[in-house]
Amino acid sequence: MLRDWLGHHHGGHDSPVHRLPAAAKLWTALTIIAGTVLVPWDWHAWFIAVAALLSLAALLSRIAIGFLLRRLLLLSPFVLGVVLVNALHASVHGSWPALAARSGICLFTVVLLANTTTFGKILSALRSARVPALLVTTLALMHRYLFVLLDESERMRRARASRTFQRQRRVRWHLLGTVVGQLFVRASERAERIYAAMCARGWK
Amino acid sequence: MHIPDGFLDGKTAATAAALSAVGVGLALRQVRRELPPRRMPLLGLSAAFLFAAQMVNFPVAGGTSGHLVGGVLVAALLGPSAAIIVLAAVLIVQCFLFADGGVSALGANLFNMGILGAGGGYLVYRLVSSQLRGLRGQVTGVAFGGWIATVLASIGCAGELAWSHTIAWTVAFPMMAGVHMVIGIGEGLIGALAFVAIARTRPEIVAERTPASGGTVPSGILRYGLLVALGLAVFVAPFACPWPDGLESVAAKLGFAGNATSAIVHAPVPDYRLPGIHSAASATALAGALGTVAVFGLALLLGRILVRKPVRKSTKDPSC
Numbered sequence: 001m002l003r004d005w006l007g008h009h010h011g012g013h014d015s016p017v018h019r020l021p022a023a024a025k026l027w028t029a030l031t032i033i034a035g036t037v038l039v040p041w042d043w044h045a046w047f048i049a050v051a052a053l054l055s056l057a058a059l060l061s062r063i064a065i066g067f068l069l070r071r072l073l074l075l076s077p078f079v080l081g082v083v084l085v086n087a088l089h090a091s092v093h094g095s096w097p098a099l100a101a102r103s104g105i106c107l108f109t110v111v112l113l114a115n116t117t118t119f120g121k122i123l124s125a126l127r128s129a130r131v132p133a134l135l136v137t138t139l140a141l142m143h144r145y146l147f148v149l150l151d152e153s154e155r156m157r158r159a160r161a162s163r164t165f166q167r168q169r170r171v172r173w174h175l176l177g178t179v180v181g182q183l184f185v186r187a188s189e190r191a192e193r194i195y196a197a198m199c200a201r202g203w204k
Numbered sequence: 205m206h207i208p209d210g211f212l213d214g215k216t217a218a219t220a221a222a223l224s225a226v227g228v229g230l231a232l233r234q235v236r237r238e239l240p241p242r243r244m245p246l247l248g249l250s251a252a253f254l255f256a257a258q259m260v261n262f263p264v265a266g267g268t269s270g271h272l273v274g275g276v277l278v279a280a281l282l283g284p285s286a287a288i289i290v291l292a293a294v295l296i297v298q299c300f301l302f303a304d305g306g307v308s309a310l311g312a313n314l315f316n317m318g319i320l321g322a323g324g325g326y327l328v329y330r331l332v333s334s335q336l337r338g339l340r341g342q343v344t345g346v347a348f349g350g351w352i353a354t355v356l357a358s359i360g361c362a363g364e365l366a367w368s369h370t371i372a373w374t375v376a377f378p379m380m381a382g383v384h385m386v387i388g389i390g391e392g393l394i395g396a397l398a399f400v401a402i403a404r405t406r407p408e409i410v411a412e413r414t415p416a417s418g419g420t421v422p423s424g425i426l427r428y429g430l431l432v433a434l435g436l437a438v439f440v441a442p443f444a445c446p447w448p449d450g451l452e453s454v455a456a457k458l459g460f461a462g463n464a465t466s467a468i469v470h471a472p473v474p475d476y477r478l479p480g481i482h483s484a485a486s487a488t489a490l491a492g493a494l495g496t497v498a499v500f501g502l503a504l505l506l507g508r509i510l511v512r513k514p515v516r517k518s519t520k521d522p523s524c
Contacts, residue, residue, distance in 0.1 A: 029307075030307065033209055033306075033307045033308050034308060036209070036210070037209060037210060037212070037213070037214065037217065037308045038213075038214045071303070079208050079210075099210055099211070099370065101210075102209065102210030103208050103209055103210035103211065103306075104210075105210075106208070106209030106210055106306055106307065106308070107208065107209065107303055107306075110209075110299070110300065110303040110306075110307060111303050113300070114300060114301050114302070114303060119297075119300075119301055122300060132232050134232055134235065134236060134244075134247075134289070135228070135232065135289065135292065135293070137244070137247075137248065138247045138248045138251060138289060138290070138293045139248070139251075139293050139296060139297065140248070141245055141247070141248020141249065141251075141252070142248045142249075142251035142252045142255070142293050142294070142297060143297060143301075144248075145248065145249055145252040146252045146255055146256070146297070148252070149249075149252045149253055149255075149256040150255075150256050150259070152256075153256045153257075153259070153260070173262070173393060173394070173397065174397060176260060176262055176394055176397070177393070177394050177396070177397020177398045177400070177401055178397065178398070178401045179260065180257045180260060180272065180277075180394060180397075180398035180401075181397070181398035181399065181400070181401025181402040181405070182401060182405070183253055183256060183257060184250070184253050184257075184277075184281065184398065184402055185401075185402055185405050185406050185409070187246075187249040187250060187252065187253040188246055188249065188250075188406070188409060190249055191243075191245040191246040191248075191249040191250075192242075192245075194245040194249070195241075195242050195244070195245050198245065
């Protein structure tokens with residue numbers, strides 16, 4: 001279930017949008033986001049042009065529109081909440097439709113980017129943009145072991161659920177803390193093994 | 205607490221991005237200097253751990269649930285510089301891979317949860333654990349630091365949203381700070397319980413930090429403290445400060461465009477001119493101070509309970 005929520009659409013998918021160089025996509029996305037955030041709301045041409053470009057890219061990418069919209073809806077509760085608050089309390093400038101449009105466009109851009117570009121390619125684009133190597137290595141390791149640790153925590157949750165019968169409140173809190181602590185212990189033990197493996201393969 | 209795109213205007217996003225770039229730059233330099241290569245994979249694994257741990261929801265009063273941010277926990281385990289890098293990695297992956305938190309708001313989110321959360325929270329943790337010796341002090345520090353970090357991050361978030369005129373400060377501040385004063389109790393509790401669990405299974409992970417951090421970190425601490433103070437001065441002080449003159453001079457000093465300055469200065473003033481707001485403001489401040497003292501007492505109690513009886517299950521649960 002977790003995997004469904006987090007999963008992306010780029011296994012086995014191929015389209016002109018998928019094949020574009022990652023760096024170009026990344027910088028285009030960043031430009032679109034920066035422009036959408038900075039441009040004043042009465043520049044309707046910008047918003048229309050960006051919306052047209054994004055819909056074209058979405059069509060060309062051959063990702064199911066339903067999937068993209070579902071992802072958008074899943075991510076927007078906070079946006080909807082603030083838009084609602086803003087609609088009720090008239091604020092100084094920037095009406096709530098502008099807020100909704102801006103957030104929507106940016107969210108859609110990121111969803112599209114993430115679903116047409118693998119993270120590894122984004123990382124190599126970052127590396128060639130001279131992002132510090134330590135940060136890129138950390139990101140790469142994190143992405144590599146993210147799903148391993150998510151599976152590990154899922155196994156721990158299942159093991160715990162099959163062994164505990166009573167779910168008193170304070171026991172539940174204690175268990176949550178123990179699970180988090182245990183997860184860290186396992187992660188740090190795994191880090192030691194990874195370092196040994198890296199050295200064995202001639203790292204550095 | 206992840207701010208999406210479109211909620212911050214250019215000046216706020218740029219200021220926050222600059223502050224967090226400085227913070228991450230400092231952290232990278234510090235880590236490169238003092239982290240042994242053998243610990244390098246631990247950064248990536250800790251980031252993956254934090255991501256997985258943030259998926260664990262805990263119940264908050266009233267049917268809602270919060271989740272761990274974990275900045276102070278990681279800072280207590282790995283040191284503040286490593287924690288800032290770990291949080292940066294987590295936020296970058298959440299932003300680009302899962303579209304959780306905006307790209308243009310990445311700087312702000314990183315400032316709130318990384319610099320204010322991990323850096324500011326670590327300051328509190330150090331302060332408490334230097335006063336109270338041993339594991340008990342550390343546990344109390346993680347609990348209290350976690351609460352402070354959550355509240356600080358929410359106040360920073362409210363200040364940024366208000367500075368961008370997305371939500372008025374008078375709405376954003378009570379909403380964000382109020383909710384997170386409750387969520388923060390859960391954060392502190394889970395952090396402390398996890399810390400105790402780690403200390404029990406692998407005491408050397410916890411013990412390793414204590415002597416090392418005593419010797420080398422103070423200069424780093426000072427830098428993060430400065431950054432935290434600077435951020436609070438920029439994002440929060442203009443709204444919390446009741447004197448228009450101070451406000452005006454801050455705005456002028458930072459060199460905003462004329463229209464931006466007038467918008468910033470004129471918007472909050474009517475609120476502060478209202479009769480009786482002074483007593484309300486001091487009442488809020490008093491309530492905040494009392495709440496902080498109460499939470500510190502709870503953290504102290506938690507440390508005492510968790511550490512004195514190592515094998516018994518914990519009993520303190522103030523939030524439910």
